[in-house]
Amino acid sequence: xxxxxxxxxxxxxxxxxxxxxxxxxxxxxxxxxxxxxxxxxxxxxxxxxxxxxxxxxxxxxxxxxxxxxxxxxxxxxxxxxxxxxxxxxxxxxxxxxxxxxxxxxxxxxxxxxxxxxxxxxxxxxxxxxxxxxxxxxxxxxxxxxxxxxxxxxxxxxxxxxxxxxxxxxxxxxxxxxxxxxxxxxxxxxxxxxxxxxxxxxxxxxxxxxxxxxxxxxxxxxxxxxxxxxxxxxxxxxxxxxxxxxxxxxxxxxxxxxxxxxxxxxxxxxxxxxxxxxxxxxxxxxxxxxxxxxxxxxxxxxxxxxxxxxxxxxxxxxxxxxxxxxxxxxxxxxxxxxxxxxxxxxxxxxxxxxxxxxxxxxxxxxxxxxxxxxxxxxxxxxxxxxxxxxxxxxxxxxxxxxxxxxxxxxxxxxxxxxxxxxxxxxxxxxxxxxxxxxxxxxxxxxxxxxxxxxxxxxxxxxxxxxxxxxxxxxxxxxxxxxxxxxxxxxxxxxxxxxxxxx
Amino acid sequence: xxxxxxxxxxxxxxxxxxxxxxxxxxxxxxxxxxxxxxxxxxxxxxxxxxxxxxxxxxxxxxxxxxxxxxxxxxxxxxxxxxxxxxxxxxxxxxxxxxxxxxxxxxxxxxxxxxxxxxxxxxxxxxxxxxxxxxxxxxxxxxxxxxxxxxxxx
Numbered sequence: 001x002x003x004x005x006x007x008x009x010x011x012x013x014x015x016x017x018x019x020x021x022x023x024x025x026x027x028x029x030x031x032x033x034x035x036x037x038x039x040x041x042x043x044x045x046x047x048x049x050x051x052x053x054x055x056x057x058x059x060x061x062x063x064x065x066x067x068x069x070x071x072x073x074x075x076x077x078x079x080x081x082x083x084x085x086x087x088x089x090x091x092x093x094x095x096x097x098x099x100x101x102x103x104x105x106x107x108x109x110x111x112x113x114x115x116x117x118x119x120x121x122x123x124x125x126x127x128x129x130x131x132x133x134x135x136x137x138x139x140x141x142x143x144x145x146x147x148x149x150x151x152x153x154x155x156x157x158x159x160x161x162x163x164x165x166x167x168x169x170x171x172x173x174x175x176x177x178x179x180x181x182x183x184x185x186x187x188x189x190x191x192x193x194x195x196x197x198x199x200x201x202x203x204x205x206x207x208x209x210x211x212x213x214x215x216x217x218x219x220x221x222x223x224x225x226x227x228x229x230x231x232x233x234x235x236x237x238x239x240x241x242x243x244x245x246x247x248x249x250x251x252x253x254x255x256x257x258x259x260x261x262x263x264x265x266x267x268x269x270x271x272x273x274x275x276x277x278x279x280x281x282x283x284x285x286x287x288x289x290x291x292x293x294x295x296x297x298x299x300x301x302x303x304x305x306x307x308x309x310x311x312x313x314x315x316x317x318x319x320x321x322x323x324x325x326x327x328x329x330x331x332x333x334x335x336x337x338x339x340x341x342x343x344x345x346x347x348x349x350x351x352x353x354x355x356x357x358x359x360x361x362x363x364x365x366x367x368x369x370x371x372x373x374x375x376x377x378x379x380x381x382x383x384x385x386x387x388x389x390x391x392x393x394x395x396x397x398x399x400x401x402x403x404x405x406x407x408x409x410x411x412x413x414x415x416x417x418x419x420x421x422x423x424x425x426x427x428x429x430x431x432x433x434x435x436x437x438x439x440x441x442x443x444x445x446x447x448x449x450x451x452x453x454x455x456x457x458x459x460x461x462x463x464x465x466x467x468x469x470x471x472x473x474x475x476x477x478x479x480x481x482x483x484x485x486x487x488x489x490x491x492x493x494x495x496x497x498x499x500x501x
Numbered sequence: 502x503x504x505x506x507x508x509x510x511x512x513x514x515x516x517x518x519x520x521x522x523x524x525x526x527x528x529x530x531x532x533x534x535x536x537x538x539x540x541x542x543x544x545x546x547x548x549x550x551x552x553x554x555x556x557x558x559x560x561x562x563x564x565x566x567x568x569x570x571x572x573x574x575x576x577x578x579x580x581x582x583x584x585x586x587x588x589x590x591x592x593x594x595x596x597x598x599x600x601x602x603x604x605x606x607x608x609x610x611x612x613x614x615x616x617x618x619x620x621x622x623x624x625x626x627x628x629x630x631x632x633x634x635x636x637x638x639x640x641x642x643x644x645x646x647x648x649x650x651x652x653x654x
Contacts, residue, residue, distance in 0.1 A: 054643075169509070172516045172554040179523050179547050186540040191530055193540055194523075217583065224579040224613055390614040391625050394607040397583065398629055401590050401606060406643045414591035418584050425580065429572050430512040448543040460536030 003130050006357050010130075013358030014365055019063050022055065023362050026064035027369045030071020035078045035381045036392055042435075043219060044072035045332050046211035047396065050403040058340030059355040063362040065336055066316075069329055070122075070366050073272075073312060074374060077114045077305060078381050082107055090272040090308040093280040097293065097300030109242035110301050111378050113250050115371045116242075117306035121258040122367030125313035128262045129320075129360050133349065137321040140346035145453035146464050150474040152447050155324045157478040160436055161485045170436045173427070177437035180205065181444020188452065200412040205420075207335035209413050210441060211328075212400045213420025214427070214434045220393045221425055246298050253283050253303035261310025266317050272327075275311030276304040313363060320356065321346055323446075328435040331442040506562040508570040513562065516555030524548035582613040598646040599638070603630055 013019065026048075033044045048068050052061040073090070080091040081098035094114070101110040143151065160170040183194045184204025195201035242250070260282065261275035283303040284293045293300050316333075318324045323344035325331035334344050342352060349356045374381075404413045427434050458464035465471050504510045523544055533539025561567055586609035593602035604626045611622040637643045646653070 166509070166558070168554060168557050169512055172512070172551060172558060175547050175551045175554060176516065176519055179519070179544060179551065182523075182544050182547075186530075188538075189531070189540045191540040193530060193544065194526055217587070221576055221579040221583050224583070225574075225576040388616075390611065390616050391621060393614075394610045394622075394625060395629055397587060397610050398603055398606055398633065401587055402633060402637055402643070405591075405594065405645065406637075409644050411591040411594055414594075415588065418588060421584055421587075422580070426515065429575070430508050430515065431570075432512050432515075448538075451543060452538045455535050455538060460534060462535060 002134075003127075006134075006353075007130055007361060009353060010357030010359075010361030013059060013354045014063060014362035018057075019060055019358065019362065020365065022060050022064040023067045023366050024369055024373075026067025027071040027366050027373060030068035030073075031075040031078075031370070031374065031377075031381070032071075032384065034072030034075020035384050036075075036387070036396075040215070041069060041072035041076060042211065042328055042332075043215040043396075044075075045069060045329060046208055046215055047399050047403055049208045049211070049332060049336065050406045052336060053339055053407060058337065058342055059352075059358050061336060061340060062333065062355065062359050063366075065333060066359060066363055067366045067369070069312070069333075070118075070309075070363070070370055073309070074115065074118060074370050075381070077118075078111060078374075078378075081110045081114065081301070082382060090276050090312070092273070093276045093304040094301060094308075096280070097295070097297050100294065100296030101298065101301065104296050106296065107382075108378065109246050109298065112242050112375060113246065113298055113302045114305040115374050116247075117250065117254040117257065117302045118309035119367050119371045120254050121261055121306040121310035122313055122370075123364060124258045125262055125265070125310045126360060126364040126367075128314065129317060129363070130357075132266075132317055133321050133356075133360070136317065137346040137349050140322050142470065143322075143346075144468070145450045145457065146468050146471045147474065149447060149450040149454055150465055150471040150478075151322060151324060152443055152450070154474045154478040154481075155318070155326060156436070156439060156443065157481055159326060159439055161481045165431060165433050167482075167485050169432050173432055173434065173437040174440040177440025177442075178444040178447065179440075180210070180437070181441045182448070184445075187445070187449065200408075200410065200416075204445075205416060205441075206404075206407050206413050207332065207442065208407055209404055209416045210420050211332065211438065212404055213417040213422075214424030214438070216396060216400045217417060217421035218424030218428060218434075220396060221421070222428055223389060223393070242298070249298050250302035253279070253299045254306040256282060256286075257303035257306035258310045261307035261312075262314050264307075265311035265314025272308040272311035272315065275307035279303040279307035309367075316360075316363070319344065320348065320359070323348075325439060325442055328438045331438050334442055504562050504567075505565075505569045506567040507572050509558050509567075510562040511572060513555045513559035516558060517552050520548045520551030520555060522548075523551070579613050583610055586610040594645060596650070598648045598650065599634075600630060600647060601649065603633065 014023070029048060030044060033047065034041060045065065045068055049065070052065050055061040055064065076091045077094050077098070080094040081102050084095055084099040098110045098114070101107065156174050160167055160174060183201060185192050185202050192202040257275070257279040260279050261272070264275045264278060265272065280300060280303060283299050284290045287293065287299060289297070315326050315330055318326050319330040319333055323334065323346075325334050337344050342348060342355070400417065401414050404417055405411060407413050424434055454464055455462065465475060527541040527544040527548060530541035531539035532541045532545065586606045589609065590602045590606040593605060607626045607629055608622045611617055611625070634647070638647060
């Protein structure tokens with residue numbers, strides 16, 4: 001069993017005291033910041049990303065980052081259940097029954113089941129990841145520049161199709177992101193593009209800076225426009241632990257949610273969100289009491305929570321094996337890898353096996369820590385939730401400002417957050433989703449490089465993308481996706497799916 | 502004629518403006534040939550694509566049955582105060598050190614809230630100051646002046 005020896009290597013790596021410690025810090029910080037209302041996983045990661053730059057070992061840095069990701073996601077579920085406020089789209093469905101359970105004083109079981117379901121899903125997804133990644137990387141080795149280019153086209157198109165809102169606008173955001181990614185020195189000619197003679201810009205714009213401006217600052221300004229209006233549960237939480245009946249009722253939804261999430265998570269785009277929505281719909285369908293959904297039934301929390309965790313974990317598969325980020329969080333992971341001089345792609349598995357398997361195993365450890373950490377600490381998270389926003393946002397601003405500075409020990413990066421904050425604010429006002437832009441931003445230079453190489457090899461023959469079979473298949477899938485989403489019937493279905501909120 | 506779908510219309514304007522800007526800027530770089538792409542090649546193509554997408558977004562907004570949307574008011578107060586406090590932080594940090602710049606950031610940005618009180622702002626400055634001193638200066642050993650450089654010299 002090759003998988004087992006890989007996993008053994010992974011657990012050895014992830015199990016060192018240092019890595020365990022940073023995994024724990026990541027999970028802890030992620031949860032602590034993720035539970036703060038109005039701060040989703042993206043903003044949390046953007047804020048904490050520069051801290052991981054300080055770590056010298058890329059494996060440790062990625063392990064910590066992954067820990068932050070799980071932590072912030074679980075933290076998001078906590079806010080969804082307790083304050084009726086989903087931190088991100090994946091926990092939108094958790095709100096439906098989770099908050100109702102909390103109103104009935106059953107927040108404890110809801111939070112506990114969310115943790116248990118996530119842990120089960122995380123365990124299964126870890127094994128799926130270990131089993132699926134090597135064969136997929138095998139395929140990826142057959143990829144030439146043309147295939148990579150087409151794969152990125154597919155990835156970006158799929159991310160757009162599965163995202164919320166207008167498809168054309170999302171495509172525009174992707175292209176704008178690609179263009180912003182061009183800022184900096186062109187690797188081929190050495191020309192500093194779009195840098196306007198500003199020396200700091202020749203290295204390009206820092207990813208954390210873009211993310212902070214668009215997701216951190218813009219969000220704060222928008223929140224300030226709204227009247228503070230949060231219904232925090234004042235009532236006592238009766239009984240932390242789920243009853244035997246709760247566990248029995250949740251078992252099958254967790255298993256089904258995990259299966260759904262493991263499958264859908266590999267798809268580019270909102271893997272976790274799609275998984276959670278489908279799981280909720282499925283549970284409602286198979287339930288004997290569908291009328292209870294939405295009134296605080298535990299199955300409605302267990303299934304989607306397991307699904308979104310499995311989904312988010314499986315979204316690591318394309319990132320680790322193909323170097324393709326399928327969502328904005330994975331784009332951040334790729335940026336972190338590149339900071340440590342690791343070029344994401346199929347070669348990571350063979351060139352950095354300790355990093356690869358260590359990261360995968362740390363996911364399981366991180367999920368275990370989440371359960372251990374959160375069950376006893378739910379009470380403290382609830383306390384954190386009562387911090388009013390007016391005290392919260394100056395702290396977020398400060399941590400972002402410190403973080404942006406620490407990327408290069410330079411105030412220039414702090415100032416660079418400003419134009420992106422303004423852009424992010426404008427995007428929100430115009431209903432343009434910023435997440436696709438972030439994907440494009442990360443992929444910009446890579447895509448150009450693959451396009452350039454493919455066309456150099458083919459001597460300028462652009463048909464190369466259609467004559468190479470693998471590349472053709474990828475482009476055809478992308479085209480089908482686009483056609484489907486514009487066909488009126490499907491467009492309507494899609495609208496309905498995102499309307500369930 | 503009145504444009505009903507304001508949000509999409511202005512999104513389109515934004516896309517087209519960015520597209521044109523990037524095309525114009527790219528024209529300063531060598532375009533090259535398809536076989537040997539110059540630094541201007543890919544950005545120019547992307548710029549054209551962005552303009553085309555902008556037009557695609559704009560066209561339906563001229564229809565009579567377009568959905569009616571409004572951009573909504575711009576929160577100038579929040580924008581200027583929040584972003585201003587970050588700019589001030591960046592300007593003050595190398596000149597007056599971390600303690601003064603963080604206090605400026607926290608207090609000034611807190612004023613953007615409708616429920617601003619001096620007591621709460623000062624208290625959170627002290628708490629955040631101590632916390633970030635311990636975590637970022639002592640713990641992570643980030644490099645920046647803590648006190649005004651002219652005092653410690």
